[in-house]
Amino acid sequence: MKKIYHLSSCSTNRRILKEINPKEDVELQDIKQRGIDEKMLDFLKEKVGSYEALFSKRAMKFRSMGLNEMQLTEADYRNYMLEEYTFLKRPFMINGEDVFIGNVKKTVEQAVKSFNGKQ
Secondary structure (H helix, E strand, O other), X not given: OEEEEEOOOOHHHHHHHHHHOOOOOOEEEEOOOOOOOHHHHHHHHHHHOOOHXXXXXXXXXXXXXXXXXXXOOHHHHHHXXXXXXXHEOOOEEEEOOEEEEOOOHHHHHHHHXXXXXXX
16 A cells, blocks of 8 residues: 555645655545544554554644643544544655654655655
């Protein structure tokens, strides 16, 4: 599977997509238009080890909803991400068995190498 979950209105996500320059065999999914489903979220959790690692604490709603004051469980993280796309750390980039989450420079560099066949 080759898939990139992104937010088309995010300039950082657009820049990363430009760097990766995905080929025709890579499916792009705008998470605002069509959110992530339970099966994919669970798959990603298995790859990275926790739902918290997939959760964006930078989301505006994180503070406005008072979630920063709460002790969230893995189930809480999962439910919030399924309900609201803004809680997803993005982009999620899947290339076969390789999974890359977020926009940290090192992660993006690894994703670019993976998608462009340079290991």
